Amino acid sequence: MTRNVYLGAEVGAALALIPDMPAAAQSLWDQLRATDISVRAPALAREIVAAKPDVLGMQEVASWECRAGLGGSTVVFDFLSLILDATRAAGVPYVVASANGSEARNPGYSIPAIPFVTMVHDPATFQPLFGSDDAACGFSISDVIAVRQDRASSVRAAGAVDYAETTALVPVIMVVPRGYVWADIEIDGAPTRFVSTHLESFSSPGEVPPSAIQARQLVRDLSETSMPLVVMGDFNSDPRDPRDPGANPGEQPVVSEACPAQDGSEPSCSAYWTMVGAGFVDAGPDSADPANLSWGGAADLAGPDAARLDAARAMGNGVGFTDRLDYVFASNYARIVTAHLVGEGWPDGAGMWSCGTRICMASDHAGVVARLAIATGVGIDRPPGPENSRPWGLIFRGGAFALALAIVLVIVGVRKLRRDPIR
Template sequence: MRIAREGSLRVHTGRRRVRGGGLRKTTVAIAVALAAAAGVASGAADAARTSQRAATLSVMTRNIYLGGDIAKPIPARTREEFEAKATELWNVVRRTDFPTRARLLAREVRRHRPDVIGLQEVALWRRGPTGVKDGSATPARTVVYDYLALLLRELARAKLRYRVAAVQREADIEAPTSLGYDVRLTMRDVVLVRRRTGLRVVRKFGRNYKARLVVPTVVGTFTALRGYAGVDLALGRQRVRVVNTHLEAFLDQTRVAQAQELVARGGPLRTPLPLIVVGDLNSDPRGENPGAYRVLQSFGLRDTWVLRHRSKPANSCCLAREDLSDPTPAAFDHHIDHILVKPRMRVLAQVVVGTDPRNRSRSGLWPSDHGGHVAVVQLPRR
């Protein structure tokens, strides 16, 4: 199923050659043309009134994959083992080749043209100077991969006009490798908004969760910092809040506490505006770890996939191979990427993206270890 986009509907008219002529035919033709023009004007006015009554917004959630398994070095018992495992991770990050994957992601965006995109794992990878391996004492500053800049470049090349509406910086971790230098990972959640007539960013916001995972290792203690990025949007006379988040992956207790922060008094989901929540919740309502999803569900959020498709599977996670070389999409076997709304909204269309083997690189790379979702919703009237 493919979501219709602006400009995708065309009206084709044919021409038939008529023999003969005369004043009568000319008069009839003029009358028909005037009536048609009046009908078009009336139809345009009706369409304008309809758009004011029930504006529609298309939304995508997409975890774009930081490039490797960051848990790999954590169990190391010696510094040497840690550095070797960190080097393995860094080699996989380079092999998963985000500049190429960014083109695949831009292809998805071009096909569906969502108005709002919530991105998770928008990594910024940097390296330090050779000979310096002291972790964050000497912050690494040389950019190797800026996933946000690379994706924006590919969107621009595809003639897709998006603005960065909100960025929330998450975990910032630097560690030594056996290559003679430190590697630094800075994680971000990002909201992109399409430059569309009538769609404006009224406010942006973001914050880190108080609930966070602290991970001790042989080279120091790392903090898995997570949070959310959000925007309040105006679409004509309609208003809506969109919140993008990536909840904790490795500990359910922390993940549930983060979901509770979202809905707590003073949290970003406490708003009189219509609300759309997108993200990688790491919580499958029908599988393992449903707790965080249930917290949001109890707050009154409705799953757009369920509203549209009822019990049909919505699996979009996750590939089995760290290097994105899975030969088939079989490993996409659970549903942790979500689009949720409050109050209940009419869902005009929703699809899973990123699981089609045809959208891979020539070397067989998938766009990400996740798939994603795109939904078109009708905003409630205010």
């Protein structure tokens, strides 16, 4: 099962408020509180427990931290703990896949809590923690592979790898890394390599999307894997990409001189077709069917995004989703049996929750659940990819002072954004 759990806020909307850093930070925090992870975590757990997958890949697993002064930061909202605790409370506990001192968790993009800069006002939250009405807050997001607790002892190896291709929203100052996590798990006598990733959502007009470049590395890194292989995640790539701007409400990569129109198999600017071209089988459900689109929820999760609803319906998606971004791929000795979406049926479904007088989604994405038949009698391969260098998620050279010096560059970078950089 793959599930983008949504970090709880639209980063692009907050970045548009820069250079007013406190306003940007407050925007992120207010969105986070409105999309209440303490309520969403049990909703996500209901979906997970209903599907009861052996292996669960999650993206945008956020950790929000705050500090009242110059001292250390305090974790205020830990998505991973909340979701895993909720699965335990629901009767089917999950744990992070780990073995030999390594775990399948890869911290990536982050905005640090910078005193006097990323300031947030929330007396109800901060008074019990800090004795203050205000605090500096920030977040980081991770990719994680979790396993059902009864499978925890079957994890033979685990790790994380960073992609060489990063996205510089502001050169040197604001760099967004991506990567993947992996775990070799023996399920009923069948060793299988599971990989979960979240490819870059941002792309610049006229250039090859970073997601396609990252997918090429993923394919290279896995090319020597001979054991059964399952790759899942948010690929930020629709089979129709790149496409005509007029048929692109989700602002996916568009046709340009560098990126020719998609003919149904062209991989040069498509992460999806890079995977398929490398021999990976899309588990489905049918990614060409508009009913199976997996992204388009509103930032506040109160249903589909109203700005794209008419376009979604014109495509044939009655819920309001406009793009297929989430997949499970299989290769080698892993054979697809069935697949279905979860979280796509707003306002109905196990993952829905009451947000005031409205019904909200558990995430702005749908998830994919796939059942596979795995061959036995295959050995375990060497770990994939190069040694992980673990770059920082959001690199600040010189701390808050460097950030202040970079405000003009940030403004330029924000104006160039075509879409939310985290999706």
